[in-house]
Amino acid sequence: MRILDSTTATGTSSRPTVAVVDLDAIRHNVRTLRPPGAEVMAVVKANGYGHGDVAVAGAALDAGASWLGVALVEEGIRLRHAGLDAPILVLTEFPPGSETEALAAGLTPSLYSEMGLRGVAEAARRLGAEPGVHVKVDTGMHRVGLAPESIEAFLAALSQSGLKLEGLWTHFATSEELDDPFAHRQLQRFTAVVEGVRTAGFEPRYLHAANSAAIMARPETHFDLVRLGIAMYGLSPGPQLFGLADLRPAMAWKSAVSMVKRVGAGERLSYGRRYRLERESTVATVPVGYADGYSRRLSGGGEVLINGVRLPVAGTVTMDQILVDCGGEAVQVGDEVALMGRQGSEEITADELASKMGTINYEVVCGVSERVPRRYTNAGTG
Ligand SMILES: Cc1ncc(COP(=O)(O)O)c(C=O)c1O
Structure with a gap:
């Protein structure tokens, strides 16, 4: 019996129902939104927001993105298996048990808990690797992240375990609501954390906070790297951002x-x-x-x-x-x-x-x- 794979871009399908993805639109959106002075992380989690992670990642890198962002270790490994060798940040901690495989695939860990730190440090020791890690600070969204008051002790433990602080980052809860002052408050908290971290002698290569809405409307949040998601796919992050940039739906x-x-x-x-x-x-x-x-x-x-x-x-x-x-x-x-x-x-x-x-x-x-x-x-x- 011949089995037709009708579910993938490479499989054959007789179905007329298809999602057509224009990779030039992805490239155009990346070029349009790349801020002066900051690198772009193309967020391709959830199969590239449904568009196809490998194809979108390739197009985004063509257009000048230098990082890829995913939610899951499996998503990062899929990109590696497809031959993509750009740095890939996993936006949540590696789940316990996946650390060795994730580090061996060259995925960059986010860290914000002692358990996460221990898992990555032990895996790094086993592999003889020295991964740069990105520490996530919770400045008010309360999804994942380290409380600002815990950061210095956490960084001391990070250094002791032989890991290198490559990035420090946070995530906005309301950046698409332009009249809501909360994003500004989160930015102030983040900036205060950055100052404390520098005073303690750490100089992370990357500070990052901005998602699409902040990329489009809050230039003060761009730092060294921006995490570009929905707007890369040509869609507006919220009603208040319609028309703010020349976006092409992909x-x-x-x-x-x-x-x-x-x-x-x-x-x-x-x-x-x-x-x-x-x-x-x-x-x-x-x-x-x-x-x-x-x-x-x-x-x-x-x-x-x-x-x-x-x-x-x-x-x-x-x-x-x-x-x-x-x-x-x-x-x-x-x-x-x-x-x-x-x-x-x-x-x-x-x-x-x-x-x-x-x-x-x-x-x-x-x-x-x-x-x-x-x-x-x-x-x-x-
Ligand atoms: C941590 C993180 N950064 C960046 C993004 C990209 O956000 P957006 O799609 O609004 O650009 C997401 C997406 O949800 C995210 O979870």
Whole structure:
């Protein structure tokens, strides 16, 4: 039996449902957002926010990024296996038991706990390695990080264990809310920690704090390195940042009509029969569903584009298929369907889908599931 791998960019697929990722858009966004005087870490966790981590990382490095950032050791190792040799920061501590493999792969650890420090120090000793580490300070988000008052004792323990402080960093909780003073308070706390660290005789090569929103709107947070995520994918970190930079969305999500039928006035469509046709209509079936990340929450108000016309998703989104009420439009099997992206003068954005789903654009693109093949355009170096 021949098994077709329909889930990866390299596998074959007969599915018309694909996420098309424009790597020139990634390059453009990196070049547009790279601040003068700071290096760029391309954040490619969660499979490059759903775009494909290896391809995005390659494009970002082409365009001048010098670091990669991931959430998981496995994500970093995947990038190494793909042949990427740029420095890779794991943004949380290595889980206990993974330290040796992570260091052997040349991943840079984040550290903020005694247990984390011990694990990395022991693995480094075993390997005879001297990894630079990045210590994360919690300046107010309270997710992970070291309390500012613990930093000096922690750095003393770090030195004793033979590890080198390469970076000191923090993360903002509200950088996309431009009128909220909390990001400024976090920055002040971070700056105070940096002063204390220097006074104690440490001079980390990298200070970093800025995510996309801070890169775009808070130049005072750029330091030596910025961690560029959502805006690299061409999406705005929040409503207040729309239009602040010339961003190009990298992902379009497409499918094609798999069946059309005329259905009479008064008929009801899909599970639960929640959508009633007011008049006889052409109803198109499209092979995408919530198992692909096309959320069931789009059952009420989702829309797609076919032949440049905006048309409503008719009734409940099912696991593998949706129905579209095409009214009197001459829609045919094989016609391209834009689930997200442009057709003619119309566009469905990740933000439109997000607002209909009650979430943010980050979750829309991360949510395009593994069984949707990724296709790359402009894959050559740009
Ligand atoms: C620690 C850290 N830095 C940077 C980023 C990138 O953030 P953004 O996608 O808003 O640029 C993230 C993403 O969540 C993160 O967790």
